[in-house]
Amino acid sequence: DTEVTQTPKHLVMGMTNKKSLKCEQHMGHRAMYWYKQKAKKPPELMFVYSYEKLSINESVPSRFSPECPNSSLLNLHLHALQPEDSALYLCASSQDLELLSGANVLTFGAGSRLTVL
């Protein structure tokens, strides 16, 4: 299994809702990532988990709350979002944080497209 699976594919939520995005990989990767991508822009790093511990938080607003329940799963909890948070949210994984060889590269999921009304 060489896939990163994200659910749901599409999500529409109001500004007062609480929802979650889920990500799963079964490649034995120990680093998992959340990226945000706006239209016609490159992915922007939000969070990095290494061995189930939060390694990087790129100054993301607290209305986004990541969680890594185990080495295969990554969640992104959403609460009180703003319309400008509408974007494609990408999960990715890699063997570890050392993205310094062809044997350890980022594998992305298909993304969850979020619309905040």
Add this chain to the structure above:
Amino acid sequence: QKEVEQDPGPLSVPEGAIVSLNCTYSNSAFQYFMWYRQYSRKGPELLMYTYSSGNKEDGRFTAQVDKSSKYISLFIRDSQPSDSATYLCAMSARYAGGTSYGKLTFGQGTILTVHP
């Protein structure tokens, strides 16, 4: 100035053309270079990975790195309509402490359309 500059295009070429996609970078710490392809409404997928200056070939794709000029390229030969996508260059570095911290720096992406 952005660390990585990539012409966003859009680039439109006829089927069979040779396509050249380019990125320049300013941070000499970047040592590892990747090209990702992203189809509309999908996640990026890795196309090519290179480390050394020079060329690396994989089928119709050739990745070229010139570290002295801080310039990387992706060439697509005999382009096909199925190559229509956004192409993102990405780079990683070994920072102080000897780790990359899981960080990639992406270019803006070039939108490519290959028309039949």
